[in-house]
Amino acid sequence: MFKALVIASLYNLSDEQLEFQIEDRRSFQRFIGLSDAKHAPDRNSFWLFRESLKALKLTETLFNEFNRQLDRAGLIARKGQLIDASFVKAPVQRNTPDENARIKAGETVEDWSASKRSQKDTDARWTKKGDKSYYGYKNHVNVDNAHKLVRKYTVTDASVHDSQALNGLLDSGNTS
Structure with missing residues (x-):
């Protein structure tokens, strides 16, 4: 679910568009770990997950962990x-x-x-x-x-x- 929210953020997608794009794009399915047989979570699931992260005050923690993993993978920005x-x-x-x-x-x-x-x-x-x-x-x-x-x-x-x-x-x- 977090990976799906990363996609939504990168491509500026609404929850409805996120659901559609995950169903439509194999690259998005691979990124979030869905096999061909599974369907994308629906738009309400994305909204509920986002609200749960806010309620548990985990948004910043997950965001920091995501950046830490990007840094570890060598995706450190040094060009501005x-x-x-x-x-x-x-x-x-x-x-x-x-x-x-x-x-x-x-x-x-x-x-x-x-x-x-x-x-x-x-x-x-x-x-x-x-x-x-x-x-x-x-x-x-x-x-x-x-x-x-x-x-x-x-x-x-x-x-x-x-x-x-x-x-x-x-x-x-x-x-x-």
Whole structure:
């Protein structure tokens, strides 16, 4: 399942597309260890696996182990690194100005029921790039130039400037 998520990340595939591509491509089947007789896991299985990794806080551990194995196999980038950030949109929250002020202050809005609180995304933030406004998060990513694999990443709310994540992303061993 983890190898399938690596494929999804490398090819920017949705869970639905991942299921289809694994069924369709023999190279993907070989990579994740499926024989001809087996079928790819369905899109819900990928989503549940990803959510389980998040709940168990294993995403970063597995990501680090994956990079350690790449390094051991000689896939160490030494030809530069690409740093970029991209927006991940979240559903816009329809809060009152008072609720927004309390959320930004880190307070819990007591007026909300438990079910309403579970529906609200209180971590996402607004930002503006050019003339366009975005609400959600940012993926800050370091990709090695030689192999085009993600080496480091961090996720922040959208209001965090790209430069704020730069020091945590740069690999000092891969720069002159």
